[in-house]
Amino acid sequence: MHFLPEQASTISVEVDHLMYFLLAVSIFFTVLIFGAVFYFAIRYRRRSESEPPRTQHTGLALEVVWSVIPFGLTMIMFGWGASLFFREARPPDDAMQIYVVGKQWMWKLQHMEGQREINELHIPINRPVKLLMTSEDVIHSFYVPGFRTKQDVVPGRYSITWFTATKPGKYHLFCAEYCGTRHSGMIGWVYAMEPQEYQEWLAGGPSGSMADAGARLFDDLACGNCHKPDGSGRCPNLVGVYGSNVKLADGRTVKADEAYIRESILNPPAKVVEGFQPLMPTFQGLVTEEGVVELIEYIKSLSPRPGQPAPTQTTVPSTEPAAGGSSPGNR
Ligand code: CUA
Numbered sequence: 001m002h003f004l005p006e007q008a009s010t011i012s013v014e015v016d017h018l019m020y021f022l023l024a025v026s027i028f029f030t031v032l033i034f035g036a037v038f039y040f041a042i043r044y045r046r047r048s049e050s051e052p053p054r055t056q057h058t059g060l061a062l063e064v065v066w067s068v069i070p071f072g073l074t075m076i077m078f079g080w081g082a083s084l085f086f087r088e089a090r091p092p093d094d095a096m097q098i099y100v101v102g103k104q105w106m107w108k109l110q111h112m113e114g115q116r117e118i119n120e121l122h123i124p125i126n127r128p129v130k131l132l133m134t135s136e137d138v139i140h141s142f143y144v145p146g147f148r149t150k151q152d153v154v155p156g157r158y159s160i161t162w163f164t165a166t167k168p169g170k171y172h173l174f175c176a177e178y179c180g181t182r183h184s185g186m187i188g189w190v191y192a193m194e195p196q197e198y199q200e201w202l203a204g205g206p207s208g209s210m211a212d213a214g215a216r217l218f219d220d221l222a223c224g225n226c227h228k229p230d231g232s233g234r235c236p237n238l239v240g241v242y243g244s245n246v247k248l249a250d251g252r253t254v255k256a257d258e259a260y261i262r263e264s265i266l267n268p269p270a271k272v273v274e275g276f277q278p279l280m281p282t283f284q285g286l287v288t289e290e291g292v293v294e295l296i297e298y299i300k301s302l303s304p305r306p307g308q309p310a311p312t313q314t315t316v317p318s319t320e321p322a323a324g325g326s327s328p329g330n331r
Pocket of ligand 1: 102103104105139140141175176177178179180183184186
């Protein structure tokens with residue numbers, strides 16, 4: 001019987017330390033305040049019907065002390081909590097990515113290499129894993145207590161969480177947001193494995209990566225009729241788009257991330273690229289969320305990995321005041 005679930009990720013120890021601190025402060029003040037309430041109630045009780053209350057004078061020093069100490073304590077809680085929150089919200093650049101789609105009432109997961117899972121997630125230990133998550137229907141929440149990870153999974157947008165598992169083992173996966181009658185059945189397991197074992201597990205999967213599946217879908221939907229790789233099509237060339245800054249017809253500049261690509265597939269008129277007409281029909285209802293993430297992976301595969309210079313087609317330098325001298329050449 002454990003007071004807390006096993007600490008199985010890098011951040012879990014720190015989350016627990018913060019939790020113990022909050023608990024200790026709460027217990028200390030609960031005891032102090034209730035102790036004082038009972039002590040004063042007895043010590044200064046009314047002793048007879050005719051006893052007039054004594055005149056009370058406030059003490060400035062006392063009031064300053066009982067304001068400054070709680071203020072300091074709450075600022076420590078704020079600073080500590082915020083720094084942990086920021087760390088949990090920012091996956092490292094070298095994290096391996098896994099896509100998660102929640103639906104009533106199951107978790108569907110897909111690895112870059114093409115492996116698909118339902119209500120099970122296999123990951124290697126000692127390697128940061130980033131989850132890019134969305135929902136097909138209502139709000140769910142991806143919760144792995146052993147990793148101290150809980151993140152809402154919201155329809156219509158991508159939410160991100162990440163963790164680095166530290167111990168091989170089998171950990172509970174829950175949905176932590178009430179999502180309908182079988183919410184309590186929306187559970188599963190995360191299997192943290194030695195990297196070698198994980199490689200063997202991956203090798204046992206289907207051949208063909210997510211990007212390959214996306215390329216097939218791209219063909220099936222005839223996207224290539226307009227998005228021609230040489231830039232001669234009626235729609236923007238997609239080579240090098242991912243990660244670039246895209247200038248829009250309305251003058252805005254947006255970063256081509258996963259959310260931008262998803263929106264451009266499902267709601268193309270929302271952000272029309274400068275120099276192009278809003279010709280593209282919506283693919284809402286024609287592509288599933290899983291299809292969308294495969295298309296995203298395909299489009300990502302058309303862009304160079306970080307570190308290499310980005311192609312300049314359909315990309316323009318950031319219009320923001322150049323904080324670090326950003327241009328396509330040195331990004
Ligand atoms: Cu999904 Cu609760």
